[in-house]
Amino acid sequence: MSDWVKVGTRSELLPGEFRVAWDGDTAIAVYNIDGELHAIEDVCTHDGGELAGGPVIGHEVECVRHGARFDLRTGGVTCPPAYEPVAVFPVKEEGGFIWTRDDR
Ligand code: FES
Numbered sequence: 001m002s003d004w005v006k007v008g009t010r011s012e013l014l015p016g017e018f019r020v021a022w023d024g025d026t027a028i029a030v031y032n033i034d035g036e037l038h039a040i041e042d043v044c045t046h047d048g049g050e051l052a053g054g055p056v057i058g059h060e061v062e063c064v065r066h067g068a069r070f071d072l073r074t075g076g077v078t079c080p081p082a083y084e085p086v087a088v089f090p091v092k093e094e095g096g097f098i099w100t101r102d103d104r
Pocket residue numbers: 044045046047048049063064065066067068081082
């Protein structure tokens with residue numbers, strides 16, 4: 001298990017925004033949804049598309065490649081063509097920063 005990686009400050013991740021942090025080879029997309037922070041692996045399980053930057057509808061992100069959707073809270077698929085969930089990662093706030101890590 002890796003150490004926590006710094007995502008940024010709250011002022012750098014305002015409601016409706018996202019940031020991508022790297023934990024080793026893992027790209028983690030961290031979203032601020034109405035003040036709640038959620039982190040998912042930034043890889044669509046359908047065919048490897050990046051999820052960060054795709055439209056966010058409520059608590060769901062849509063892959064721009066073929067339209068699969070994932071729940072940012074659980075990683076679960078809410079719309080095909082993906083069928084496997086994306087990994088979700090822990091998020092914490094400490095020392096004035098937001099942190100996440102690949103805890104697999
Ligand atoms: S790569 Fe994401 S829907 Fe196909």
